[in-house]
Amino acid sequence: MDIEEQTNVTNDALSNLLHEDRSFPPSPEFAAQANATAGLYEEAAADRLAFWERQARELLSWDTEWSQVLDWSNPPFAKWFVDGKLNVAYNCVDRHVEAGNGDRVAIHWEGEPGDSRTLTYADLQREVSRAANALTELGVGHGDRVAIYLPMIPEAAISMLACARIGAIHSVVFGGFSAEALRSRIEDAQAKLVITADGGYRRGKPSALKPAVDEAVAKSPSIEKVLVVRRTEQEVDWDESHDVWWHDLVDRQSDQHTPEAHDSEDTLYILYTSGTTGKPKGIKHTSGGYLLQATYTHRNVFDLKPETDVYWCTADVGWVTGHSYIVYGPLANGATQVMYEGTPDFPEPGRWWDIVEKYKVSILYTAPTAIRTFMKQGEEIPGRRDLSSLRVLGSVGEPINPEAWVWYRRVIGGDRTPVVDTWWQTETGAIMISPLPGVTAAKPGSAQTPLPGIVAEVCDEAGDAVPNGHGGYLVLTEPWPSMLRTIWGDDERFIDTYWSRFEGRYFAGDGAKKDDDGDIWLLGRVDDVMNVSGHRISTTEVESALVSHPKVAESAVVGASDETTGQGIVAFVILRASAGDGGADVVQELRNHVAKEIGPIAKPRQIMIVPELPKTRSGKIMRRLLRDVAENRELGDVQTLADPTVMNLISDGLSKGS
Ligand code: ATP
Ligand code: MG
Numbered sequence: 001m002d003i004e005e006q007t008n009v010t011n012d013a014l015s016n017l018l019h020e021d022r023s024f025p026p027s028p029e030f031a032a033q034a035n036a037t038a039g040l041y042e043e044a045a046a047d048r049l050a051f052w053e054r055q056a057r058e059l060l061s062w063d064t065e066w067s068q069v070l071d072w073s074n075p076p077f078a079k080w081f082v083d084g085k086l087n088v089a090y091n092c093v094d095r096h097v098e099a100g101n102g103d104r105v106a107i108h109w110e111g112e113p114g115d116s117r118t119l120t121y122a123d124l125q126r127e128v129s130r131a132a133n134a135l136t137e138l139g140v141g142h143g144d145r146v147a148i149y150l151p152m153i154p155e156a157a158i159s160m161l162a163c164a165r166i167g168a169i170h171s172v173v174f175g176g177f178s179a180e181a182l183r184s185r186i187e188d189a190q191a192k193l194v195i196t197a198d199g200g201y202r203r204g205k206p207s208a209l210k211p212a213v214d215e216a217v218a219k220s221p222s223i224e225k226v227l228v229v230r231r232t233e234q235e236v237d238w239d240e241s242h243d244v245w246w247h248d249l250v251d252r253q254s255d256q257h258t259p260e261a262h263d264s265e266d267t268l269y270i271l272y273t274s275g276t277t278g279k280p281k282g283i284k285h286t287s288g289g290y291l292l293q294a295t296y297t298h299r300n301v302f303d304l305k306p307e308t309d310v311y312w313c314t315a316d317v318g319w320v321t322g323h324s325y326i327v328y329g330p331l332a333n334g335a336t337q338v339m340y341e342g343t344p345d346f347p348e349p350g351r352w353w354d355i356v357e358k359y360k361v362s363i364l365y366t367a368p369t370a371i372r373t374f375m376k377q378g379e380e381i382p383g384r385r386d387l388s389s390l391r392v393l394g395s396v397g398e399p400i401n402p403e404a405w406v407w408y409r410r411v412i413g414g415d416r417t418p419v420v421d422t423w424w425q426t427e428t429g430a431i432m433i434s435p436l437p438g439v440t441a442a443k444p445g446s447a448q449t450p451l452p453g454i455v456a457e458v459c460d461e462a463g464d465a466v467p468n469g470h471g472g473y474l475v476l477t478e479p480w481p482s483m484l485r486t487i488w489g490d491d492e493r494f495i496d497t498y499w500s501r502f503e504g505r506y507f508a509g510d511g512a513k514k515d516d517d518g519d520i521w522l523l524g525r526v527d528d529v530m531n532v533s534g535h536r537i538s539t540t541e542v543e544s545a546l547v548s549h550p551k552v553a554e555s556a557v558v559g560a561s562d563e564t565t566g567q568g569i570v571a572f573v574i575l576r577a578s579a580g581d582g583g584a585d586v587v588q589e590l591r592n593h594v595a596k597e598i599g600p601i602a603k604p605r606q607i608m609i610v611p612e613l614p615k616t617r618s619g620k621i622m623r624r625l626l627r628d629v630a631e632n633r634e635l636g637d638v639q640t641l642a643d644p645t646v647m648n649l650i651s652d653g654l655s656k657g658s
Contacts (some may be wrong), residue, residue, distance in 0.1 A: 006232070020443060025441035026441075027416075036437075047312060052069060056288070061086065062084065065084035066288075070479060072084075072479055078485065080289030081292075086261055089132075089290050092328060092331035094125055094165075097122050099334075101334060104120060105119070108336070108338045111153075112200075112202065119592050128158055128165060128257075129253075129254070129634065130253040131155075131250050132251035133254055135162055142355065143169065144169065144265075145190060146194075147185065147186050148172045148194075149173045151199070152200070152342075160172065171191060172323065173185050173272070181548065183220055184280075188488065189270055189488060193226070194291060195246075196210060196228055197231045199234050203342070204347065206234050208236075211237070223592050225242050226244065227244050227246055227249065265288070268290055269285055274617070274640070282487055282489065283487065284486050285482065286482060289480075289577065290481070291390040293429060293480065293481040294329035295328070295429045298329030301362075302433050309335065310359050311361070311365075312338040313326050314370065315367070318565025349374075353384075359383045361389055367396060369397065369619035371395065372547070375407050378578055387414060390414070392437050393412060395419065395420070397618060398524075398620055399521075400421050402547075403444075404547060418438075419444075420437055420442075421445070432476065432480070433449065435449065443519060447520055447521070449519065452478070453475070454478075458475075469514065471511060471523065471538075472513075473502075474512040474520070475502050511525070515583045528540075530567045531566050531567050532559070532567055532568065533565045535601050538619050546571060553574045554613060555572060555574065556621045560606075570605060570606045570626070570630040572610045573590065573609055574610060591607060613646070615642050616642060629650065
């Protein structure tokens with residue numbers, strides 16, 4: 001989001017927070033065995049840099065120690081672990097083999113059609129070494145950019161680690177993006193190589209990737225070679241001048257490769273934000289600090305025990321969650337994890353729970369959108385599977401409605417597991433605000449507390465911290481190890497977007513509120529705040545009020561311009577399967593429910609019952625399209641929708657008069 005587009009949020013804004021007094025402290029048994037204790041907060045508060053330095057020593061293997069923990073002499077351009085040297089891939093792979101854990105499973109990979117592969121850490125070491133040798137043979141070296149456009153197959157992680165190993169910079173582009181999205185990212189980064197596949201499986205069918213690459217590469221003069229993994233065996237066009245099969249090139253390489261140490265501040269990757277709010281930004285992350293915070297958060301927020309846990313993050317590697325919590329964090333910690341290629345509901349809605357049962361998954365990390373979809377389908381589906389292996393549940397991507405949180409814990413977590421609501425962004429690189437599962441008494445719907453080592457604040461227009469019970473802007477007041485270093489090729493935009501709103505502090509673009517205990521509640525993007533008769537109301541709060549009604553599975557709320565009130569609240573609601581069609585009076589019932597939960601001012605002007613909601617490919621609700629519907633406008637750009645037909649479903653349903 002650019003500064004000019006941001007709506008102002010005043011001090012009394014967003015103060016309608018739902019009354020939520022449920023609290024879930026960790027069980028004494030969980031707390032007794034947890035990796036993180038309350039002492040971490042004290043240690044970090046006493047000396048933040050010394051705290052990070054100790055973490056860096058304990059969690060990572062360095063070739064050369066740093067001369068300075070943080071160089072902040074030229075803000076907002078940070079350097080962490082200055083002069084330190086390490087190899088990120090060595091930290092994620094080789095050191096576990098050297099420590100005698102080569103036989104430990106690194107990845108249980110599950111293909112959508114039901115095929116599977118198991119890679120131990122020793123296997124991964126051989127595969128990453130071969131791929132690193134192959135990249136070198138293709139002329140890719142330190143600092144070169146490599147675009148990775150792959151489905152969720154092990155080669156995605158192997159390719160990223162192979163780049164890291166030789167100091168090349170990867171730019172992973174989500175496999176569901178168009179040829180044009182790929183082309184513009186290749187151009188922005190001036191990538192030399194694309195790693196792709198013939199295709200991947202999605203809802204039971206092979207879906208092609210290579211044609212989009214061909215189209216993008218035809219218009220990308222920087223590309224020298226295209227390395228193609230065979231996954232679906234579908235027909236592909238082939239250009240001998242640049243196309244190379246992975247199995248021809250990589251498989252014949254030596255499985256030995258000596259990792260070189262790279263500078264702590266060498267660029268590890270570029271990742272373009274999803275573009276929910278404008279032209280995608282190439283977020284640049286570097287090596288030492290990034291790997292440290294990904295590793296530290298993965299170990300402490302999920303309470304990972306690498307010897308016994310089976311961890312599963314359901315994100316795609318094309319998102320930052322896949323980077324930090326499928327590839328770098330878990331592998332640096334020596335975790336055993338599940339990686340799944342396909343959709344949650346293929347061949348039937350219980351697929352995820354079959355995977356949890358099959359691999360005895362103990363830690364699950366997913367998004368509110370998935371949880372709400374499962375709520376809609378009903379609890380019988382997970383109820384038929386054995387989910388007793390689960391012991392920690394995580395959520396990321398959007399604010400989680402308290403009712404979805406409670407459902408997640410009760411139905412998926414058997415009323416036993418801590419739930420961690422983790423707030424962070426592509427830009428932050430790793431989790432920033434989250435409960436610690438063995439320490440925090442969790443409040444459904446709140447991310448609560450900055451992690452030890454992180455300093456965040458909610459402030460008003462003038463930049464002053466708001467008192468408890470008030471809302472405002474979320475800012476990060478001190479630099480953190482995994483912070484973005486800049487926007488690729490655009491330092492000016494980096495400064496303007498993040499560091500200009502509040503001098504010397506990072507502005508995240510999200511609204512938040514501090515409750516009476518000082519816990520932080522995320523209230524969505526600042527530009528999603530509505531103004532109703534001069535009252536500022538957050539879409540998140542009205543959505544959570546709707547989801548707290550037993551007939552509602554999911555909702556999206558927008559402010560539509562209104563002659564009398566400035567903006568009127570328009571809600572789109574998906575009913576739970578168990579609610580049937582909801583009955584004739586459901587709309588009135590829901591309007592009254594919101595009035596009761598928040599106050600009459602928040603009562604929606606209009607409620608539309610819909611079968612689906614428009615979401616981005618990372619599962620976030622696209623409110624801007626719903627605003628178009630609510631204001632009877634022609635729809636804006638639907639390109640980044642996960643399912644472009646959703647908008648037809650919505651307007652068809654509405655014209656039938658529901
Ligand atoms: P763009 O910046 O291009 O619009 P994006 O913001 O959707 O894309 P991400 O970096 O993946 O891309 O998303 C980060 C945003 O997701 C946060 O700024 C916040 O709005 C939201 N978010 C993530 N986790 C949480 C959470 N636990 N609670 C509330 N909001 C969250
Ligand atoms: Mg963003």
